[in-house]
Amino acid sequence: MDCIFCKIIDGDIPSTKVYEDENVFAFNDINPQAPVHCLVVPKKHIVSVDETSECDMEYIAAIFRAIPKIASALGLKNGYRVITNVGEDGCQSVKHMHFHILGGKKLPESMG
Ligand code: AMP
Ligand code: ZN
Numbered sequence: 001m002d003c004i005f006c007k008i009i010d011g012d013i014p015s016t017k018v019y020e021d022e023n024v025f026a027f028n029d030i031n032p033q034a035p036v037h038c039l040v041v042p043k044k045h046i047v048s049v050d051e052t053s054e055c056d057m058e059y060i061a062a063i064f065r066a067i068p069k070i071a072s073a074l075g076l077k078n079g080y081r082v083i084t085n086v087g088e089d090g091c092q093s094v095k096h097m098h099f100h101i102l103g104g105k106k107l108p109e110s111m112g
Pocket of ligand 2: 044
């Protein structure tokens, strides 16, 4: 499958890994929008939040178990933002579901 995040998970494209478990992989965003900016992805190719099925729920749960662990490991003691873009209007550029973790500074209030 021609998916850049599947290739990152498989190690075929290099990334800076920040976390990995059985179901989840996380790595630094190549174009950071904040001092800390990483992406948390399921190890299964799920397109987006809009295209999940019941059997994907263990991955969703694993992602939300991993996020606070990653945030803590990255020193985000004072809070952070979690974003997932969906589809065309959401400006989702990579069609493998991913959750941005942004932090390391006071983020702007605007969500667009
Ligand atoms: P989105 O616009 O929500 O689909 O986010 C895709 C994100 O993936 C962007 O923030 C990109 O900077 C990031 N990205 C694209 N290619 C890579 C890569 N090879 N390694 C790390 N991050 C990437
Ligand atoms: Zn994929």
